[in-house]
Amino acid sequence: MATKTTLITNTRLVNEGSIRETDVLIQNGRIARIGDLQHVVADRVIDAQGRYLLPGVIDDQVHFREPGLTHKATIATEARAAVAGGTTSFMEMPNTVPNALTQRLLEDKYEIAAQTSLANYSFYMGASNDNYDEVMRTDPQRVCGIKIFMGSSTGNMLVDAQSVLEKLFADAPCLIATHCEDEPTVRQRMEFFRDKYGDEVPYDIHAIVRNEDACLKSSGFAVELARKKGTRLHILHISTGVETGLFEIGHRVDGKILLSDGSPKLITAEACVHHLWFDAEDYREWGTKIKCNPSIKALPNKDDILKALLDDRIDVIATDHAPHTAEEKAQPYWQAPSGLPLVQHSLHVMLEFVRQGKVPLERVVEKMSHAVADCFQIQERGYIREGYHADLVLVDMQQTTEVLPESLYAKCGWSPFEGTTFHSRVTHTFVSGHLAYEAGTFHESVKGQRMLFNR
Structure with a gap:
């Protein structure tokens, strides 16, 4: 044939x-x-x-909800949305039901994807306060990374035990990706504003409940711990300008991201399209539909994030695609879940910024394809090269x-x-x-x- x-x-x-x-x-x-x-x-x-x-977009952070939450999404449906928008590969998060906290549960997701996903795929191994041994069995050549929620999450996935974090950061067999919001700060602010406003909350309540301080405190702690332990750390969805100061400038060289002295950039960061597109004033129109964690914040933050992308303090662009049903999102603020469906239009968002003169087209390709491949050391993807x-x-x-x-x-x-x-x-x-x-x-x-x- x-x-x-x-x-x-x-x-x-x-x-x-x-x-x-x-x-x-x-x-x-x-x-x-x-x-x-x-x-x-x-x-x-x-x-x-x-x-x-263009080389296909590689999205390093999505929630495709299977197994256990398939009334919201499935790997098959969301992979189709991804492909329609130019995303050819995705890395999916472990806070499904059950949480992917064992190697067997992790492989179950790979088996589903092999049968149903139109896009290329990888899945993060989940960490908790009590699954250290399972995390250590992760195969670094076949799994994109280990996900640690250092803030509110689904199920048994908030890792807040100092001793566990120390061990995970010291011993992880591959990249650690973190969700960074300081949990005590968030809980304290939720209680304060719930007592103050009840259900009659201001339009931008989410931006002030999950504020800049909560993000900076957690991200700063993660960076400090990673430097102490020599961890390969990747901080997801940077949503504030103040956090961008935590990161050094990195440049792609021969398939690696390096610092100015030629050493590997061990601490990298991600920005998401919704934190570049929306700001707190958009809650007036969209309300809980754009409620997400970390929150969309006041206008200066998205400008600072874009600046950090352009000067290479932030390394990659992703979505944190996290769908919920329209009925779920229509609930009052305190009950409405956090997360947005974004994967079908992430490339369109960035191309709109190209049209507006905010970013060159070559840089969009770098941040959505090349740098993702380099950051995660993906084999033979992310570039248009003979043999890839x-x-x-x-x-x-x-x-x-x-x-x-x-x-x-x-x-x-x-x-x-x-x-x-x-x-x-x-x-x-x-x-x-x-x-x-x-x-x-x-x-x-x-x-x-x-x-x-x-x-």
Whole structure:
């Protein structure tokens, strides 16, 4: 049987800091050749007609809710939403039901993804106050990292025992990713404002309950502990300007993120698209629909986060995609759960910033693909290079994407971007060489692959 090949011609390839017109040949799921390939015969030819070809987005933080919370989402539904938006790979969090606190429960999620996920996948091992031995059995070449909730979380996943944190930070076999909000500060402020306001809360209550101090205190503690123990630490969803001062500038060099003296950057950080797009004034319109942890805060914070992204103190961009049903989000403030469905439009958000002149297109690719691959040491993904897996996204910057309920693929069926018109459109998404999405149509005969790591 003839080898299946796809030739993408007349692209504007965005990769490794440059944009150039070229062609790309995909063969056996890999990028076989890059260059002038107009003479090449292939089974499928796609004329890009000058559209931009990007490496697929790698989202290092999503909550796809399976198992146990499948009324909100499943790995299958959210992976489809991801692929439709140009995200070809995801790393999913352990606070499902049951929590992924044993190696067996972790592998159960991998088995579900192997059968149902259109996107490539990895899953974090969860840490608790009492599963140290299970965490130590984590295979660093087959698991993206260990997730520690140093703030409110689902189930038995708040790690607040000092002795446990010390051991985990000292002995972890791979990267530790943390949710950092100081739990005593948050609880104290919740009690204070509940007594003060009852159910008649100000529109921006969430920003002042989960405030800058709670984030800085926890992130600062994590950084201090990581420096003491030599931990490979990755702090998720930075939401305040004051936290950005905790991080040193890092540069990508030969597949690694290094400090100015050439040593590895052991403490990295992530920003999420909703903390760049929204600010506290948006609670007036969206209310609990944009309630998330850590909270969306006052306007100066999102400008400071973007600045830290551009000067390389913050390393990657992600979503923290965390869907809940519309009915759940419509509850009063104290009862409404935290989390937003974001994965279908994260690339669109960043491309809108490109259009506004806030960030170059090459930097979007760096922060959503290259740097994620380097940060997690992902094998042969995150770049458009010959021999790498063909995770590719074709984007038309001359078309628009209107966010309407009927255009949403996340199972919850709503989006905080509803009513927005983005000035870009994802036309094709290739996952490990398979054309998974094409102009509104999914091709689901081939599933995504388990990501592997060079550690």
